[in-house]
Amino acid sequence: MTEPGFGALVIEGLVRLVGALLSPFSGPSERTFWPFLGSAALISIGIELRRRHGRGIAALIHAALGLGLWAHRSSRLDLQLVLARVLMEFIGLLPKLGGGAALAALWVRALDAWFGRPAPATSPEWLRTLAYGLCLFVAWDFSRFIIHFLLHRIPVLWQFHQVHHSAEVLTPLTFHRVHPVESLISQARGALVTGTLAGIHFWLYRGEAAALTILGVEALGICFNAATGNLRHSHVWLGFGPRLEGWLLSPAQHQLHHSADRQDQRSNFGTWLACWDRLLGTLRLSGPRPPAQMGLGDAPRNHEDNLYAALVGPFVGAARTLAPKRGYLLGLLATLALPATGDAATPEDSPPADPEPEDEHEAAGEILVVAPRRLPRVAGSAHKVSQEELERKESDDIHQVLAEVPGVYTRNEDGFGLRPNIGMRGGNSDRSARIMLMEDGLPLAPAPYAAPAAYTFPLATRLVGVEIYKGPAAILFGPQTIGGALNLLTREIPEEPSAEIDLGAGSWSTEKIHGWASAGGERWGLLLEAAHLGSDGFKQLDGGGNTGFERQDLMLKAKVGAPGPEPWSEVSLKLGYGREHSNETYLGLSLEDFARTPYRRYAASALDQMDWHREQASLGWAVDAGQLELNSALYYQGLQRSWTKLNAFADGPDLHDLLLNPDGGQAAVYAAILRGDEDSVSADQALALGTNNRRYRQAGLQVVARHRGGGERLSHQLELGGRVHGEKVQRRHTEQDWWMNAGVLVPNDPTVRTTLDSDTDALALSAWMHEDLRLGRFHVLPGLRLEQIRTSARDATPGAEPTSSAPIWRPILLPGIGLSVGQEPGWQVFSGLHRGFSPVPPGEPAEASPELAWTLEAGGRLDPGWLRVEAVGFYSDYDNLAGQCTLSGGCTDELLDQQFSGGEARVWGLESMVDLELPLVRGLTLVPGLSYTFTESEFLTGFSSSFPQWDSVAVGDALPYVPVHQGAASLVLQGRRASIGLHGTGRGAMRDVAGQGEIPVESKLPGAVLLDLSADAWITDRARCYLTVTNLTDAVVLSSLRPYGARPGAPLHLSLGIKAGLPRPAL
């Protein structure tokens, strides 16, 4: 079986989407099936020909097809509504009710039970067919009449049906101009009638006769549709004459029903047969001329001709209709109809300007805003590390950037932060795979669905902000929604041309060159940014050698905007390139060697090195029409990485086990080979160096619409988003044997073995909504995310049975809600509940369960301006805790990216922080800060697993790599021209393997306290020098025992730098 390629996947997704969009025109059961439209056009032309009075062909066509009507704003809304309905059905927001098959089956069962099975029919089959078809036709027509009548006569239903009647011009598309609620009602009617009739018919004849169909559609109905169905909503005035119109409704009679005249509107409710209207006295004949005006005329209407209003306005209208008087419910729902006019938008609830729009827009970029030191307006806790804080620390390591954020666990395994391990709220920090990583609101992980483990990261030095979302806010940023989301913000193009250069140097020949320049103005902008970071490394390789790295990032941003009062729009382009060459290894030390020489690297790691390069591109389009914002981005990211490193002995002990116990028997020989103290003398003692080549590609289209508005008492901010995302991961892993000879690795065998040859891919359709509804001091923040994920995998590793898993679709619906009360600035108490999720990676069987959890948080903040105190309790109740294998986590190629289920588990804890700003004398400000996170975790089931970090789990075992205690403290003295800060971070011991009680030494990562110092001073108004000292006390930190042995954090590091370009900010 040939697996579809990456392009084919994307194409498939697009084809499905296009297919859905075209569905109103591509099925014979649709009124607007294209041949029917064609027949309507031909009839129109024929009618025009009869009326032709010397006009040319073009004029005739123009008149016949009503071309002038299609550009009318009313027609635009027709089209928007049909697209909206189709899209909602496509992503599952609007259910498509079945044709009543289940109901029919119920009827058959019930009739059998009540009356028994009837005797076989003796009537001719043609008669049964005819009778069945007629019954269906009549029943459908009658039921449509009844529903239509009720839609007009019941006020609350009229609120929805008036969307159809607000059409001021009629085109065949007006048929689809219906509110989704009405659409559901119609579907329910059809299912009820069809199901009942089909059930009775089947009970009578046991399927020995079917209705007469054409193209699978009941024959009479399709004939009517093909003949004049599309002329009912058109400008073509076609009557049948007084006699016939008493039996069959003509297109003109239906157009009369669309008249702005209220009396006309209350006539001709039928579809095909006129008898129903005659019975009810609502039949009106068409007459010679069409009505003067279509639509609602002067009647009150609950919406304007825009999509949002047409979708939301009817709800408001319905609420008003249902509410006995203007009360709470009315007010609540009325806020949703902010652009509405007429009877829905009364002076007191019409939308004045949002109190914070400019601020939000400025900071928002492409995603929701969390202003620094402002109360976040998301459903849950959120933090932002601001540019100011980043510059104060001048850190080149993302771990240090996040150190003071409560609820975020980091583990710096290489000392430089090249491959960060970040987890949130108990989620495994391994390769940051359990959080949603983004850059400027777009996915950043190499393959967020198929392989979320992040082996690369943007250089921290070029970030201008980091947003951290936890709790219900995470559902805005799937697919990983349990722990939270991390959004890295890159530099925006400044309003005015500017530039900055940053030069730094430090211990271990560390060097930094970072600069950016921008040009442009109000209507356009260009930004070029480049950063280089390099170091010789702090580890000492046996036999000598460089253990450092070189990293470069390049980013180009361009934008063209159409600024103005409103609407404002901007097209932006972002291109990025990053690369790394690092002499990094997975090989650590035995615990004994670590205690003696923690920064040593064994000779067997001498050839280990990582190379990767990444390309990014995104094309964005943003529109700001005041209350409505639209952000869309087409994005691509490609990552090619190749890590050559020691994997194992050709046939020796597992390296992880060996380094935990390197002194006994044969193990000591192998350990001596790693150190270069002993030569390899047999094939089993060869060192297998693997080159793990992987290529990740992802592309997608993300569209986010936001609407906000309201007044001082009531306001709302609604976000609706959708994303089509495809990704492909190709893995080509090879191995070659090398021998240790006199402390040097020498090639032993030119044979290069392929140890893994696999492709995996994922296609994901996502949709989400998030609403922030404010009533005075209260916020209600419901959210909902839908992920529809398709995965497939192929494994063609030589020597193994080729496998190819059929594509599997997995849908998941993730609700969340937040509640808060408070005032800004001041205080806030909040709580949230949401469904956390982590997708099943490709290649897993269809029955594999994703990681799922209900997560609850509750907390409060105090923020009077000079002080911020926050405490949040969280509780995650896992239905199924999942572990995903990575090599860094200790897995082998065979288990790579496989998911393991850990069953039920729970994680709970407390996050707290205090920030202060204490003005002192002479412009000095003291800024102390404290944060503390307490986390407890436990498995609720016992099991055995091949996942190395779980192994043999007993009930009550704590999760690995989750420290119970973690905290940070900082003290910054800020002056007008200089500042100095002391930052301390500490964390308790962590387990390498799940367990409880005292942590065994071989799986214990001891607690650590680190102190960093940062200082800077403005030497001119445009130049600033800075000093950073990390690990001030030169503490030795054991940062990882995986995958092979103990690896250290970085020792004391000192660096000096100068930044020049931007003027000193006024304090």
Place this chain on the structure above:
Amino acid sequence: MATTAGERRSKLLLSVLAGLALAYACDPTGAGKGPQEVEDALAALLADVGPKVVRPALARAIPAAATLSAKTAEWSAVAADSGDTSAARAEAQDAWMALMAVWQELEVMQLGPAASSLTAVGGEDRRDAVYSWPTINRCRVDQETVYGEWNEADFFETRLVNAYGLSALETLLFAPDAENTCPSQVDINADGTWDALGEAGVDAQRAAFATVLAEKIEADLFALDLRWDPAGDDYSGALANAGDGSSPYESQDAALSAVFNALFYLELATKDQKLGEPLGLQTCDTTSCLEQVETTLAGGSDRWIIANLQGFRALYGGGDGAGVDDLLIALDHAELATAFTDALDEADTAAAAQTLPIDRAATEDLATATAVYEAVKKVTDLLKGDLATTLALELPEEGAGDND
């Protein structure tokens, strides 16, 4: 890690046993044995491993080691007198072969102190000290032969296992000539110290070194026996009393898993490393699998297969005590016990027909050697398949999914 993997298997086994016991208790037909009988069979199996299996084998190995020690000393004495050492050396070689034949039975009994500290509960790597194959380094032995530091107090503490034990002794006893195995750049060749010894000097050094190594082996075997001796460290009791808190095994089932892990020697070492790979019947991970054949200098690799089978039979059957077969019968799987016996008999017959060392058989009589492989495979298939399924044992990672 392997310790916990063993525990994992134990937990699985425990649950299976509990399930089986419950099923038997509820069996209205009474066709199966009662749960008490299963528990008794398990307890007897564990209690008999030390006194009925391991110690009897050690009891034969220790005198063989003493003989080897004496013979190497005689060889050394003759060499020191500059006499013709060929006869004394031949006697020492015979003694080595005799000890090796017993030791190859003990190879299958790597549980507790003899087992690897990396992978087994109670592992102390004592097996590696006696016999470190396949981790051998003949050049290292040649180097030590020249250095002559074996009388230093910390000699064995500062050397790796590839410098001593039965494999090192093989190099000393069976080296075909007075040449060394080291490349020219290695110190003993580069600085001429090997050549300076001369043929007689090499022989004398080898004999002296062999004497020390043989004494060490004798002492190690004695110490190993003491670890099992109820009057000594009583590891036999640790197995018998598994799960009582003082034992390193947290449960009887953990101890049973240790027994099964030891039995897997027949699969991983005998079948794969000693037969399948050198014979080309399995894909070899390396390009020189024939070099991996055991005791290529001394020969006898065919005999070691027979000894391995004997050791397996002893551990499986519990010697003259209770064994896995009795447990199977108690679990109402007598047919599986019979199948094991039949397969072992067949393997013994096939192995007896194999008269060439494996490296020679690979080129001269592949058919016979293949028959041995196939016969051994029948035993290990039962071990991996039926028995593992029956007892719901998880396979050791190296044993699962090989390319049989």
